[in-house]
Amino acid sequence: MIIQEVAPRDGLQIEPTWVETDDKVALIDSLSNIGFTRIEAGSFVSPKAIPALRDGEEVFLRITRKPGVIYVGLVPNARGAERALEAFADELNLVMSASETHNRANMRMSCDASLAGFGGIVELTRHTRVLLNGTVATAFGCPFEGHIDEDRVVSIIDAYLALGMTGITLADTTGMANPRQVSRIVKRALGRVGPEALTLHFHNTRGLGLANVLAAYEAGARRFDASLGGLGGCPFAPGASGNICTEDLANMCEEMGIPHGIDLDGLIALSRGLPALLGHDVPGQVAKAGRNRDLHPAPEYAVAA
Ligand code: COA
Ligand code: ZN
Numbered sequence: 001m002i003i004q005e006v007a008p009r010d011g012l013q014i015e016p017t018w019v020e021t022d023d024k025v026a027l028i029d030s031l032s033n034i035g036f037t038r039i040e041a042g043s044f045v046s047p048k049a050i051p052a053l054r055d056g057e058e059v060f061l062r063i064t065r066k067p068g069v070i071y072v073g074l075v076p077n078a079r080g081a082e083r084a085l086e087a088f089a090d091e092l093n094l095v096m097s098a099s100e101t102h103n104r105a106n107m108r109m110s111c112d113a114s115l116a117g118f119g120g121i122v123e124l125t126r127h128t129r130v131l132l133n134g135t136v137a138t139a140f141g142c143p144f145e146g147h148i149d150e151d152r153v154v155s156i157i158d159a160y161l162a163l164g165m166t167g168i169t170l171a172d173t174t175g176m177a178n179p180r181q182v183s184r185i186v187k188r189a190l191g192r193v194g195p196e197a198l199t200l201h202f203h204n205t206r207g208l209g210l211a212n213v214l215a216a217y218e219a220g221a222r223r224f225d226a227s228l229g230g231l232g233g234c235p236f237a238p239g240a241s242g243n244i245c246t247e248d249l250a251n252m253c254e255e256m257g258i259p260h261g262i263d264l265d266g267l268i269a270l271s272r273g274l275p276a277l278l279g280h281d282v283p284g285q286v287a288k289a290g291r292n293r294d295l296h297p298a299p300e301y302a303v304a305a
Contacts, residue, residue, distance in 0.1 A: 247271050
């Protein structure tokens with residue numbers, strides 16, 4: 001399984017406390033050193049929309065680029081793409097919602113306008129080595145519109161591929177997905193893109209995050225977004241809350257014998273530093289409970305003679 005760490009972007013975008021550029025850079029550098037091959041390191045959106053990530057360029061220019069790690073920047077429009085290119089992002093993550101209403105709430109434009117903008121970004125990047133990933137946000141449900149037609153999700157995948165994007169992400173922005181729905185949509189998506197090009201992005205808003213991961217995995221998906229400590233959420237989706245938690249996912253994988261390449265002890269140590277950085281508790285479970293193999297001394301009366 002490939003786990004893409006999204007705490008520096010999805011995780012921090014909703015935080016009310018300003019995280020200093022130095023601290024963002026240190027976090028990303030630490031993530032680079034514990035085995036991630038893909039890190040979403042920031043976004044290039046309007047600083048009025050997401051003030052917490054307004055230092056995107058500085059972050060990208062100051063991190064230590066570890067060879068083999070792809071540093072991704074979220075991009076909403078051509079202006080964002082220009083900024084991301086100037087900051088040497090390796091991959092642009094172009095985001096549009098399946099829900100017209102959520103796209104207007106989040107991106108302040110219609111889906112048609114988003115797609116037209118992405119067409120321009122494809123042109124802009126044609127002679128560069130930058131990778132393009134297309135995210136379908138609210139792919140499993142919308143906090144405004146509710147049900148999202150599965151055919152619509154598939155048609156957006158087709159539109160992204162027709163534009164020439166090489167990666168596709170299906171995002172459950174507010175944790176409305178369920179495992180059977182995930183299994184169905186993943187199978188349809190994998191009819192169009194290989195497992196190396198498909199990422200699932202789940203939020204644990206209704207407690208189904210890891211159940212959805214397992215359903216997607218069993219249906220053939222191999223790439224997942226996750227956020228250290230379970231941070232995250234879209235500020236333009238009412239009730240949004242954290243992504244699936246990276247160390248909880250890594251722990252599940254280890255218990256199930258699914259290789260993932262991340263140093264779980266390193267993850268737990270980093271996650272335990274988050275409350276001091278952000279000033280509040282974080283939702284992840286394993287950093288609090290410990291790994292399965294972190295055993296406790298038995299009370300004396302329970303020790304067999
Ligand atoms: N980066 C920085 N500034 C940008 C920008 C970008 N990518 N795109 C637009 N702007 C600036 C414009 O220059 C303009 O600045 P000004 O007010 O100083 O003149 C201002 O933002 C408004 O530009 P406009 O094109 O009218 O944008 P908008 O207000 O319609 O907003 C988006 C459109 C896409 C820029 C904005 O909705 C956005 O950034 N959304 C992203 C939200 C997000 O990150 N959600 C979570 C992740 S999914
Ligand atoms: Zn998200």
